[in-house]
Every structure is written in C-alpha cells, then in structure tokens.
Amino acid sequence: MRLGDPLSFLLPTLILLLLLLSGHKSLGSSELANRREYKLLSYTSPTASSLPFLPLLAPSPLTPFKNSTIPKLSGHCVLNFTALSSMMHVTATDCMSGFAPLLANIVCCPQLEATLVIVIGHSSKYTNTLALNGTLASHCLSDFEQILVGQGASDSLAKICSIHSSNLTEGSCPVSDVAEFESTVDSSNLVAACENIDTVNECCEQVCQTAILEASRKLAQKAYNLTSLDGSHVLSNHTTRINDCKSIVLRWLGSKLEPSHAKEVLRGLSNCRINKVCPLNFPNLSHVIEGCGTVISNQTTCCGAIDSYVDHLQRQSFVTNLQALNCAATLGVKLRRANITNNVYSQCHITLKDFSLQVALYCIYLRCRRA
Numbered sequence: 550m551r552l553g554d555p556l557s558f559l560l561p562t563l564i565l566l567l568l569l570l571s572g573h574k575s576l577g578s579s580e581l582a583n584r585r586e587y588k589l590l591s592y593t594s595p596t597a598s599s600l601p602f603l604p605l606l607a608p609s610p611l612t613p614f615k616n617s618t619i620p621k622l623s624g625h626c627v628l629n630f631t632a633l634s635s636m637m638h639v640t641a642t643d644c645m646s647g648f649a650p651l652l653a654n655i656v657c658c659p660q661l662e663a664t665l666v667i668v669i670g671h672s673s674k675y676t677n678t679l680a681l682n683g684t685l686a687s688h689c690l691s692d693f694e695q696i697l698v699g700q701g702a703s704d705s706l707a708k709i710c711s712i713h714s715s716n717l718t719e720g721s722c723p724v725s726d727v728a729e730f731e732s733t734v735d736s737s738n739l740v741a742a743c744e745n746i747d748t749v750n751e752c753c754e755q756v757c758q759t760a761i762l763e764a765s766r767k768l769a770q771k772a773y774n775l776t777s778l779d780g781s782h783v784l785s786n787h788t789t790r791i792n793d794c795k796s797i798v799l800r801w802l803g804s805k806l807e808p809s810h811a812k813e814v815l816r817g818l819s820n821c822r823i824n825k826v827c828p829l830n831f832p833n834l835s836h837v838i839e840g841c842g843t844v845i846s847n848q849t850t851c852c853g854a855i856d857s858y859v860d861h862l863q864r865q866s867f868v869t870n871l872q873a874l875n876c877a878a879t880l881g882v883k884l885r886r887a888n889i890t891n892n893v894y895s896q897c898h899i900t901l902k903d904f905s906l907q908v909a910l911y912c913i914y915l916r917c918r919r920a
C-alpha cells in the first residue's frame with residue numbers, strides 16, 4: 550500500500566460494508582450486477598454515461614437515522630432553501646453526523662459547497678445579485694446549517710468544511726450584480742464551456758476551468774478601472790481577488806444551469822481538485838507504444854496492450870474512484886506525451902471502472918474480471 554491518507558484505509562472498509570449491506574445473497578449475480586451498476590452509475594455525468602462517478606456513497610442506504618427536527622431559522626435570510634430541498638436533503642445525508650469528518654473532503658464538503666453556490670445562484674434570479682452582504686451572509690449560513698442539522702447532518706459543518714459567512718459574500722470581487730456580470734464576461738462562452746463538462750477529460754484539459762478563470766480575471770480586472778474606483782476594493786491581493794471572483798462565476802453558472810445539472814458540473818470541478826495524487830506507479834509504457842503507435846494500425850494489438858497495462862495497474866493497489874479519475878487522467882497525459890493521440894480509452898472501452906476500487910471489490914465479490 551502506498552496510500553498514506555487514513556481515508557484510503559477507511560473507505561474500502563466502509564464501501565465493502567455498504568456493498569455487503571446493500572447486496573442480497575439470494576439475488577442472482579446478474580441481478581446483483583445490475584443493482585451495483587445502477588449504484589455506480591447513479592451519479593454519472595450526462596455526457597459520459599459509461600463512467601461511474603462521485604460520490605462514493607449513494608444517498609439511499611444512508612438516509613439519516615435521526616428524525617427531522619424543525620430548525621430554528623433567523624427569518625432574515627433571503628435564500629429560498631425550500632426550492633432546493635432535495636439537494637439540501639442529499640447534502641444532509643452526505644454530511645451525516647459521525648460520517649462528516651471522515652468523508653469531508655471527498656463527499657461532504659464538495660456537496661456542501663456546491664449546494665451553497667447553487668442556492669445563492671438560484672436566488673440571484675430574484676435578487677439580481679450573486680453575493681450576500683455581511684449581515685445576510687451570517688444569517689443565511691446559520692440557517693443553512695440549522696436546516697441541515699435538522700435533517701441529521703453534523704453540527705460542525707462550517708468548521709469541518711472551513712466555510713465562513715464571508716464565503717457567501719462577494720469578498721474582494723468588484724462585481725456581484727448580475728447585469729454587470731453579464732456585460733463583463735463572455736457569458737455564452739462560459740456556458741458553452743461548462744454546461745457539458747466531460748468528467749474524465751475536464752481534469753486534464755480544463756475546458757470549463759479555463760473559462761471560469763478567464764471570466765474571474767475579467768471581473769477582477771474591474772477593480773483596477775480608475776473611472777469606477779471606489780477605494781475599498783483596490784487594496785486586495787490580486788490572487789485572492791481572482792479567487793473571490795471565481796465564487797461569483799460559479800454562482801452565476803449555478804443560476805444558469807438546471808440545479809441538478811449544475812451540481813454535477815460543480816462536483817465534477819471539485820473532483821479535479823481532490824485527490825490530485827494518483828497512488829499508482831505507472832510502469833514503462835513501451836508495450837503500449839509499440840501496440841498503439843501514433844496511428845492505431847491494429848486495434849486488437851493496441852487494446853490487448855492497453856488491457857494488460859491497466860490490469861497491471863489494478864493489481865498494484867485498490868484505488869478510490871476519485872483517485873481513479875486522476876489515474877485515468879495521468880495515464881491519458883502519458884499516452885499523449887508518447888504521441889498516442891488516438892482516444893485509446895474509447896477505442897478500447899477502458900472506463901474509470903477499470904481503475905477503480907469499487908469495481909475491484911465488486912470483481913472480487915463476483916469473481917469476475919471486467920464488469
């Protein structure tokens with residue numbers, strides 16, 4: 550095992566437990582396969598339907614066991630949490646008390662952050678602003694937490710996920726008004742780059758991330774426009790400012806895309822940040838290069854070479870499916886550097902499953918080779 554992170558030990562156990570809990574021994578293996586497949590695919594991005602995706606935990610087996618309690622709300626928050634109640638419920642489930650610290654970085658916090666972004670984005674359709682002022686922000690963050698806690702979530706989410714009420718404001722970004730936003734950034738380009746992100750290739754090619762950065766830079770640049778100078782924004786650090794503008798851009802995207810779709814996109818983006826490290830050693834690619842060449846001349850040979858390469862990787866270690874995404878991307882980069890420009894993954898039907906823990910476990914369970 551090369552995985553240093555304690556999560557990498559805990560997760561396999563947890564997942565195995567879930568597999569055992571949710572599988573019925575009386576089911577035939579193909580029925581079981583279908584059930585499992587369904588679970589793996591239930592968070593699939595709309596564009597890459599063969600790739601199992603985040604989060605590791607489907608909400609169904611883990612509905613909060615606490616009875617919902619009526620949260621005590623401030624009465625001052627303008628956000629409409631009711632309009633996104635099903636997303637709130639999934640968030641409460643992903644951040645269940647007890648599990649939240651364990652699953653913080655990979656399941657709970659990305660879901661929590663995506664939900665906040667979408668709730669604020671959604672409200673901008675009525676308020677015309679993509680940020681809350683300081684007073685509202687603290688009321689809303691508190692209400693948000695109360696609602697989640699009422700549904701079984703941990704009561705220290707703000708701490709676990711480092712969310713402060715300032716994260717709901719515009720921070721040092723000079724633009725939060727929707728109309729000003731849309732007149733500043735190339736909004737159609739932004740939507741085009743981000744509405745259908747390819748969850749495997751996005752981490753590598755950064756199509757949407759580049760568009761977001763570009764838009765954030767344009768917004769941040771406005772702080773230096775001398776004709777609209779108001780002093781308060783000028784002093785901030787440029788890197789911080791661009792980051793603050795990124796939140797504004799994400800919220801705007803959250804308002805443009807249908808909520809569940811927006812969530813897939815945001816989760817896909819955070820996936821690129823998490824678990825950047827692929828724990829596998831990539832051996833010498835020379836066989837693959839030989840088999841695949843710059844132009845695939847014999848697909849059987851090429852796919853045979855890539856199959857045995859990936860098999861070799863699989864034997865090294867179990868990989869969480871977050872890491873799997875990274876491993877797929879890393880190998881993709883290596884192939885490209887070796888001038889193998891064809892999309893070997895699609896030609897050889899290699900999917901994330903071939904890199905991932907869930908399938909590895911699943912295969913031990915069913916004594917199969919590829920699912």
Ligand SMILES: *[C@@H]1O[C@H](CO)[C@@H](O)[C@H](O)[C@H]1NC(C)=O
Nearest residue numbers: 613614615616617618619701
């Ligand atoms: C949850 O609520 C139901 C009915 O409202 C009640 O019967 C049950 O005992 C409650 N469970 C817990 C754990 O409080």
Ligand SMILES: *[C@@H]1O[C@H](CO)[C@@H](O)[C@H](O)[C@H]1NC(C)=O
Nearest residue numbers: 627628629630631632633675
């Ligand atoms: C919040 O959204 C729900 C469902 O979309 C809607 O019925 C309700 O009127 C909204 N509340 C406010 C205060 O806008």
Ligand SMILES: *[C@@H]1O[C@H](CO)[C@@H](O)[C@H](O)[C@H]1NC(C)=O
Nearest residue numbers: 627676681682683684685686
């Ligand atoms: C914050 O925004 C709310 C609603 O837009 C407004 O009523 C309130 O006066 C604002 N507070 C401050 C300190 O600007």
Ligand SMILES: *[C@@H]1O[C@H](CO)[C@@H](O)[C@H](O)[C@H]1NC(C)=O
Nearest residue numbers: 662710711712713715716796
């Ligand atoms: C919230 O803002 C603080 C700085 O004000 C930052 O360190 C932190 O990463 C932000 N949290 C999120 C989830 O963006």
Ligand SMILES: *[C@@H]1O[C@H](CO)[C@@H](O)[C@H](O)[C@H]1NC(C)=O
Nearest residue numbers: 770771773774775776777778
């Ligand atoms: C600077 O602000 C003025 C007035 O708000 C606007 O007309 C001008 O286009 C802005 N320039 C840039 C580079 O954004």
Ligand SMILES: *[C@@H]1O[C@H](CO)[C@@H](O)[C@H](O)[C@H]1NC(C)=O
Nearest residue numbers: 784785786787788789790792
């Ligand atoms: C801005 O902040 C970043 C990180 O907080 C820091 O690395 C950088 O040196 C700062 N730049 C300036 C000009 O202060």
Ligand SMILES: *[C@@H]1O[C@H](CO)[C@@H](O)[C@H](O)[C@H]1NC(C)=O
Nearest residue numbers: 831832833834835836838839
């Ligand atoms: C990979 O293996 C080939 C032949 O076995 C060898 O020529 C090449 O130097 C190796 N490359 C690396 C990076 O080890």
Ligand SMILES: *[C@@H]1O[C@H](CO)[C@@H](O)[C@H](O)[C@H]1NC(C)=O
Nearest residue numbers: 840846847848849850851853
């Ligand atoms: C590809 O290679 C395999 C064995 O390496 C061979 O059996 C097959 O005929 C070749 N196919 C083509 C189209 O050359």
Ligand SMILES: *[C@@H]1O[C@H](CO)[C@@H](O)[C@H](O)[C@H]1NC(C)=O
Nearest residue numbers: 838843884885886887888889
């Ligand atoms: C890939 O192709 C480029 C241009 O054709 C060439 O310069 C480079 O050396 C090649 N790299 C490898 C690893 O073959």
